[in-house]
Amino acid sequence: MTVVEPTMSHKPTKKPVDPWWGSFSLDVDRAGRWRVGPTTIWIERHEYEWRITRWHEGDPLDENTRIDVPASMVKSEIPTKDSGIVVTSERYSYEETTPDLEVTPVLADRPIIIRPEEALYVPSGETVTMFVSTPLWVRVEAGEDRDLLTEIPSYRPSDSWFGPNTREGELCYATSTLARLSLRDVPLRLHRAVTPVVVRNPLGEVLSVERIRVPVGYLSLYRGANGFLWTEAIEFDRVENEELASLSVGRGAPRQAKDAKRIVGPRQTHDRSALVRTFSSIIHRIIDV
Amino acid sequence: MEGIWNSITDFFSGETAVSYLQAALMVVGGLILARLVSGALGRILRHAAPHQVLIFKRFAFYIIVGLFFASALVEIGFDVRVLLGTAGILTVALGFASQTSASNFISGLFLLGENPFSVGDIIRIGTTTGEVLAIDLLSVKLRTFDNLFVRVPNEQLIKTEITNLTRFPIRRVDILLSIAYKEDMNKALEVLGEVAEANELCLAEPAPVFIFKAFGDSGLEFQYSVWANRENFLDLKNAIQIEIKEAFDRNGIEIPFPHRSIYTGAITEPFPVRVIEAAAYERSGE
Numbered sequence: 001m002t003v004v005e006p007t008m009s010h011k012p013t014k015k016p017v018d019p020w021w022g023s024f025s026l027d028v029d030r031a032g033r034w035r036v037g038p039t040t041i042w043i044e045r046h047e048y049e050w051r052i053t054r055w056h057e058g059d060p061l062d063e064n065t066r067i068d069v070p071a072s073m074v075k076s077e078i079p080t081k082d083s084g085i086v087v088t089s090e091r092y093s094y095e096e097t098t099p100d101l102e103v104t105p106v107l108a109d110r111p112i113i114i115r116p117e118e119a120l121y122v123p124s125g126e127t128v129t130m131f132v133s134t135p136l137w138v139r140v141e142a143g144e145d146r147d148l149l150t151e152i153p154s155y156r157p158s159d160s161w162f163g164p165n166t167r168e169g170e171l172c173y174a175t176s177t178l179a180r181l182s183l184r185d186v187p188l189r190l191h192r193a194v195t196p197v198v199v200r201n202p203l204g205e206v207l208s209v210e211r212i213r214v215p216v217g218y219l220s221l222y223r224g225a226n227g228f229l230w231t232e233a234i235e236f237d238r239v240e241n242e243e244l245a246s247l248s249v250g251r252g253a254p255r256q257a258k259d260a261k262r263i264v265g266p267r268q269t270h271d272r273s274a275l276v277r278t279f280s281s282i283i284h285r286i287i288d289v
Numbered sequence: 290m291e292g293i294w295n296s297i298t299d300f301f302s303g304e305t306a307v308s309y310l311q312a313a314l315m316v317v318g319g320l321i322l323a324r325l326v327s328g329a330l331g332r333i334l335r336h337a338a339p340h341q342v343l344i345f346k347r348f349a350f351y352i353i354v355g356l357f358f359a360s361a362l363v364e365i366g367f368d369v370r371v372l373l374g375t376a377g378i379l380t381v382a383l384g385f386a387s388q389t390s391a392s393n394f395i396s397g398l399f400l401l402g403e404n405p406f407s408v409g410d411i412i413r414i415g416t417t418t419g420e421v422l423a424i425d426l427l428s429v430k431l432r433t434f435d436n437l438f439v440r441v442p443n444e445q446l447i448k449t450e451i452t453n454l455t456r457f458p459i460r461r462v463d464i465l466l467s468i469a470y471k472e473d474m475n476k477a478l479e480v481l482g483e484v485a486e487a488n489e490l491c492l493a494e495p496a497p498v499f500i501f502k503a504f505g506d507s508g509l510e511f512q513y514s515v516w517a518n519r520e521n522f523l524d525l526k527n528a529i530q531i532e533i534k535e536a537f538d539r540n541g542i543e544i545p546f547p548h549r550s551i552y553t554g555a556i557t558e559p560f561p562v563r564v565i566e567a568a569a570y571e572r573s574g575e
Contacts, residue, residue: 113494158486159518160493167457171518174493211494 016227020067020190021138021263025099032069033077034103036138037154037191038062042071042078043101043140050092050142052150053078055085060135060155065190092142092149102141105229106151106264107193107216108134111172113160116179120209122201129233130179130199131256133192134216136229154191162213172213179209183256188228193221196233196254199245207238215247217268222253222260230257312361319357323350339408340424344401347426389444390427396443397426406453413452414441455519459492462515462526464533467508469543474509480540484532485515490525492516508545 020036026045034041038060042053057079058064079085112134122128135155141148163169180186186194195214201207219231233250253260327346334342363369384391401424406412410421412431417439419431429446431439454460468477478499485497495516502510513533517525537544551560 115493156489158489158491158493159521161459161495161516166459166495166516169458171458 016223016225017190019223019227020065021103021105024069024101024103026070026101027099028097030070032101033067033071034138035064035066035068037064037135037189039138039152039154039191040077041138041140041152045097045099045101047097048094050094050097050149051089052092052140052152053087053089054152055079055087056155057085061187061189063187063189063191090150094143098143100142100144100146102139102146104139104141104264105136105193105221106139107219107221107231107267108137108153108157108173109151109217109267111162111170112157112214112216113162113172113174113211114177114179114214115174115211116209117176120179122199122207122209124201124204124206127198127200128181130177130181130197131183131186131194132177132179132197132212132214133186133189133194134175134214136191136193136221188226190228193229193231195219195231196256198233198235200235200237203238203240212236215249218249218266220262220266221264222257223263224253224257224260229263230254230260308364308366312364315357315361315364319354319361322357323353326350326353338404341401341404343423344426389442393427393443396447397424397428400424400429400443400446405451406456410456411454413454414446414449417441418454458519459495459516460519460522461495461498462517462522462529464513464515464530465502465510466513466533467505467510467545468537469508469545472509472542476540477537477542480536480542481513481533484529484536488515488525488529488532490517490521491529492518507547508543 020034024032026032026043028045028047031042031044034043038056038058040055040057044051044053055078079087114132114134120130135153135157138152138154139148140150140152157173157175160172160174161169162172178185195216197212197214199207199209199212214234216231219234222230222232224230230253232252233254235248235250236245237248238245253262327350330346330349331342334345337345359369359372362372406421406424408421408424411418412421414431417431417433419433419437419439422430422432422438426443428440428442431441433439468474481499482497485491486493491497492515497516498512498514500512500514502512504510515525515529534544
């Protein structure tokens with residue numbers, strides 16, 4: 001059993017925290033239990049099927065990550081109906097299962113809109129680096145060919161719409177952030193990845209950062225020296241038009257975690273620099289009677 | 290008897306048989322060619338809207354078949370000029386007789402040009418809501434959600450209001466609510482905000498909208514509107530109303546039902562009230 005204790009230090013510790021991901025081997029009629037933030041995932045291997053049971057409980061920001069492989073098949077820990085917790089169970093049938101099981105952290109499957117909890121302004125000519133963390137998804141693969149069974153969010157953020165109006169735009173996830181500006185203040189959580197976001201405002205007016213669209217699909221995951229996860233830095237340069245910014249994704253691990261090793265590649269590829277709608281999603285207040 | 294037999298053998302041995310055979314071959318050949326051409330058109334126009342492709346394919350099919358059929362008629366000795374002349378007169382007669390069809394046909398062409406919906410969309414016409422199965426020159430075919438087939442003439446579509454429920458990617462769920470006069474409106478709004486935030490399907494942006502409606506008969510009436518992705522509209526509509534009821538119950542916010550105060554007609558005597566003892570009530574067996 002591995003118990004991961006959260007630490008509040010970004011200095012490289014002697015021993016990095018143990019990861020909850022990796023390759024596992026499960027015998028028939030054995031199970032594994034992954035607790036990743038507020039989500040618990042229970043994976044059972046049977047002769048002809050894999051069974052994945054999952055539920056969410058507790059605060060989405062609580063660090064509570066531990067793995068238990070192999071776990072006994074005693075299911076008393078699975079919440080009952082009376083607890084009010086929604087338990088989801090899925091089965092994946094095989095002609096015959098093999099012991100190989102791969103659990104991988106991946107970034108969200110849609111862009112994430114982050115909104116600073118308090119108004120944040122970038123004065124003219126300033127550059128600001130803020131640290132935002134986004135929840136990770138747990139990818140479960142089984143078999144020798146690593147068949148994708150499912151992807152489970154450690155915390156499912158709310159849906160949100162990002163676009164110039166209600167007719168065009170894209171579906172994203174929304175999450176509010178404290179947009180911490182100092183690395184020391186960033187809490188370390190194994191079920192979230194930290195992205196350094198650099199915003200440059202070369203124009204003559206103050207830029208109000210109401211929301212930032214973080215294109216997590218373009219980012220890779222890096223494991224820092226202390227065991228926690230990072231993504232590449234992303235940089236936004238404000239251009240003349242208030243709504244647009246040129247986006248560039250940094251190469252390799254961010255400056256703040258130089259020794260980090262890449263563990264998972266991006267979901268999508270894109271040209272390194274692009275002009276994107278980033279700060280603003282002008283949805284006019286709906287006038288209705 | 291022999292006469293008939295002779296005329297049959299004459300028919301098969303003469304030129305008439307050959308021309309009839311040629312005509313038949315022409316019709317069959319025309320059908321095959323028309324089918325091939327319409328198939329090819331389908332492949333060429335695969336990026337266009339499905340119903341427009343369908344119309345193009347049908348047009349191509351009928352024009353080719355028509356031409357081959359006319360040639361076949363010439364082959365067996367019909368004078369097409371006479372036929373066209375007759376067709377002219379026939380058209381006038383038919384035009385009067387088939388005003389409705391013609392009107393539907395022309396409406397269909399306008400509808401295709403305007404393109405307010407396409408096959409697969411969910412539309413509402415009057416009281417009928419359903420999925421569009423086909424857009425044809427005379428009518429639009431719908432499948433309603435209780436699995437009924439509805440044919441709506443194009444003429445009617447041109448005249449009436451059509452609502453396309455699936456044109457835009459997000460939709461708004463409007464919830465009409467009322468709370469008792471004694472309740473704190475701000476508290477209720479806070480609870481509603483928490484409910485909307487907790488529901489994953491409820492979009493964070495556009496933000497939920499609160500609209501005060503009226504000081505109603507029984508309570509304060511207002512509208513709370515939340516946004517959802519088009520696919521999750523019904524799920525959110527059901528889930529959020531249940532969650533609001535639960536949250537109001539938890540926070541002791543009363544959702545009022547109509548109250549009526551009854552007076553005896555004057556501000557004098559109150560209603561006489563007789564109190565029945567619980568034990569006596571049970572004994573009476575009611």
